[in-house]
Amino acid sequence: MRRFAAIWFPHLVADRVLLRRPEWRGKAFALTTLVRGKKIVTVVDTIAAASGIMPGMTAADAKALVQQLELADDIPGSEQRLLEALARWCIRFTPIVSVDLPGGLLLDISGCAHLWNGEENYLRTICRQLNSKGYTARMAIADTIGAAWAMARFGDGISIVPPGSQLSALLPLPPGALRLETVLLERLHKLGLYSLRDFISMPRPALRRRFGESLLNRIDQALGTAQEWIEPVLPVPLYEERLPCLEPIVTATGIEIALQRLLDALCTRLQQEGKGLRCAVFNSYRVDGKIERIQIGTNHASTNREHLFRLFQLKIATIEPALGIELFTLQADKLEPAVPEQESFWIGKHGLQDKAVIELLDRIAGKLGADRIRRFLPAEHYWPERSIKAAVSLQERPATHWQEYRPRPIRLLTRPEPIEVTAPIPDYPPMLFRYQGKLHTIKKADGPERIEREWWLENGRHRDYYYVEDETGARFWLYRLGHYGTDQPQQWFLHGFFA
Amino acid sequence: MNQANPDLIRKLKREILSLQGYRTPVAEEPAVDLPLISQAFPNGIFPTGAIHEFICEGRNGMAASAGFISAVLAALMKDRGVAAWINPVRQLFPPALRRFGAIPEHFIFLDLPEEKDALWAMEEVLHCGGFAAVIGEIRQLDLTASRRLQLAAEKSGVTGFLLRQHTVALNTIASIARWRINSLPSVQEDDLPGVGFPRWQVELLRVRNGQPGAWTVQWLQDHFKTEVPETIALPESMHRKTG
Structure with a gap:
């Protein structure tokens, strides 16, 4: 069975101000914020409220009511931040705590209260600790979030609704206990429905027609016939x-x-x-x-x-x-x-599924970084730099075949290096080229193999590749960028070395 | 006593070999088919579970060694074995491995620019029995480091290949064989135009307990073809005639 606790701080921001400025204790004060150039009161303490100052007044009006009124700026979002901090603090009582604006917290206390010798003690502990920190709080425990919320705000300080009796507890409360919108509250008030007792047992179709689905939903949530969840401030780690x-x-x-x-x-x-x-x-x-x-x-x-x-x-x-x-x-x-494998069956099995291999790679990744480890799969591109792609996982299989019908160098330069070439036109292989100051005379050659640039990916000229062998037997992969005859100068590059 | 002698001597020889880093071959293990060259090793087989050192001259030497090793690896990695290729920056182009019969997706590349990291990783891989082979492009290592690698390889049976470039200060390291592989001009049948099959001059500079030598090796699509060259470097004209 689930149990929820709701904590309500009636003067949360005011309490906070008093903690910051103890010299204001016993004085009337209000927090203001600028709205269209006017200072509007947003938060008042109990003394100021007793003198008739309400949120929404201008600061000048408030000052006229109480001359000694202390004013300070309200920092937007401070209530939310404060509640989040309190919610984190409450994690010591239960792992599932959520912020419930305005001015409240919701706790899922299922299975927690017995650690404090019962719910009564549980609430008193929280209450005492909050009071000692300087916050006034009212709280309630019930089977549903709705009932706990209502009892925290409309109950007497600390209330505990015994399991299953949320209906009888809610009956005398005003409609405001149902977390309804102001429009709905006004309509209920106008019709003379001042407490839940007056309308909670009315036929549902009638309620739906007059007040819409949301009222029914709220009633169901308070009584526990509809499910409701709270979203914890810190996600609860499952493991x-x-x-x-x-x-x-x-x-x-x-x-x-x-x-x-x-x-x-x-x-x-x-x-x-x-x-x-x-x-x-x-x-x-x-x-x-x-x-x-x-x-x-x-x-x-x-x-x-x-x-x-x-x-x-x-x-x-x-x-x-x-x-x-x-x-x-x-x-x-x-x-x-993870499927529990038959370990002895796999021992000695080589390959990417071998546990020893996987564990070793984990170790290397842990020490030197996972980005250092690469495995390559074929990609469906002819452009040499794009013809391979790094595998995402060790289990990934190639989606296509390795391209085999054209010679590819065993070592490919990361960046092609420019070379000086003497080559007969139009598309004969070069006769000789100079690379890193050394002259290579070409004795044998294959090509050209034209590889077009993938225009849907990038702009530029195509490459004409030649597989050449020099007089010593060294084999190279050269290419010429673009066509002859254009006004651009001919550029030749060395792109790789064959075995 | 006299009858027992040949058996005893054979047994002792085997023991000495195993002390020197040669594993007694196991029947079901994939064997590397290197005709003629295998004869340079004791027992007449390419030793696995040991460190092979390749001296590479320049970038072409690197490429030639990489090609030769890929073909050897293809045999070692049969039955879905994986290999780790440790290098400062990856330059090996995986699609080319297909040409030598290896499966590119079974290669795991480790880009480790720090020599220290690379040595650590190589030793870890050698210790781990799950790999078929590990290739390390390591520039500098001392005798102690190489001995650690060799011992790890002997223990786990993983074959290690060290690709060493910049051989200015070529120190002695603990390896079972020191190779040098250089490209030779390819040979086309019937004087066809174009570049033929990869052809290398394979030199075994140092073999522990074996016979160093030099051979001309060609990789013909799926197997090695080895010849004993008459001279180390044939002049260009001779090749034309043989074609």
Whole structure:
């Protein structure tokens, strides 16, 4: 069964101002913001509100009501930021906390309250801690988000709706407890429906016709017949293992032991669920509040403890323990289904599926960077530079055939190098060329092989390739850029070396 | 005693060979078909699970060595083996490997400009039994580093190839063989125009416990053709006549 808690801060921003400026305690104050050149009151404290100052007034009017009114600028977005910070703080009570603007927080406390000896105690603990921080808060626990929200705002400080009895708790509340739009609230008010009791049992078609789907939806959400979810401020890592330490840890050996324990726990869990790890983060929470993190990635879903440990081990030296580490967490960011293989069957099997190969590549990627490792597949392009593409994964198969019917050099220069050539026209192979100051006389040649530039990708001239051999037997791949006879000068390049 | 002697001597010889880095060949292993040249090695087979060192002269020498090695690798990588090619910057053009019978997608390229990283990676690959071979384009390495590589190769059975360029200071390293491969002018049958099959002068400068020598090798689409040259470098005119 799910239980939700709603926390409402009636004077959240005002409380914050008082924390910042304790000298304003007991005084009337208001926060203002500039709207079209006029200072408009946005936030008031209880004393100012008692004197009749309301949000929406101009600062001058407010000042006329209360002469000693203190004014300060309202920083836009500060409420949201404050609530987010409070939501993060609340994670110690439950992992699922969300911000509920305006002025509230929502907590999914299913399975958490018993750790504080019951819901009553749970709420009192939160309340006491918030009060000690200087925030007034009202809160409620109910089966549904809607009911908790309503009871936090319209209940008496701390209210707990027993499981299943949200309907009876909601009956005396005004329609505003249903989180409705102002238009709907006004319409309900005009019709004399001042509490939920007056209309909650009306026939649904009648309600839908008069007030639309949203009212019904809100009623269903409050009563629990419609589902509602909250979006946590911090996504809950599904696969996370935590290891708190009694004494802060400063040595590499200590970190390794912690890592090993966490890996054991995580891998056991992943194995049971038939999953394998592709990407994991190891966080070390330092005493001084900083978080040191190291990350690893694997080429293939893995639950092999030793292998994963070795990947992390390469990076443990980068962790700076400073005064000590008090908490380690290991979280799996990326998982893939892993079929538990018959290991003995695969041992000794060479190839890209070999576990030893995959694990070694992981290790190299971990130490030297994954971008250093490349495997190439054929691409459907004739242009030599584009005729190969890097494979995305080790498992990727070639989508097309390797081009074989034309000679290709075993070593291709990354950038073709210009050469000086003597060649008879129109398209005979060159007779001799000079490369890096050395003259090569061409004895044998094949070609030309014309490769057009792919006009849909780039502009430029085509290449006429020649496979040539000089007097010593050295074999080259040369090309001429473009046609003869144009006004541009002839350019010849050396592009590769044949075996 | 006298009858036992030949057996004993053969056994002892085998042991000495294994101490020197030659593995006793296993029947189902893919064998490299290098006619004539294999005879230069003890047992008459191309040794796998060891380090071969190639001295390359210039970029053409690199290309010639790469071609020769690719053809050897094609035999070693039969049955879906993978090879790692470690280089500072990749210059090998994978489509050309098809010409030598190797499967380009089974090559894993490691671009490691730092010599230290490259040596580390090469040793790791040699330790890992999953690879068929590893090729390292490493400029400088000392005897100790090469001994580590050789020991790793002996242990795992992975064959290592070291491509060494800039041979100004050519120090001795621990390898089972030192090769030098240079291109020779190709030969076309019946004086056809165009460039023929790749043809190299293959020299075994140093072989541990074997016979150094020099051969002329041609790669004919799917196999090597080896000849013992009459002279090391034939003048140009002679080639024309043989064609």
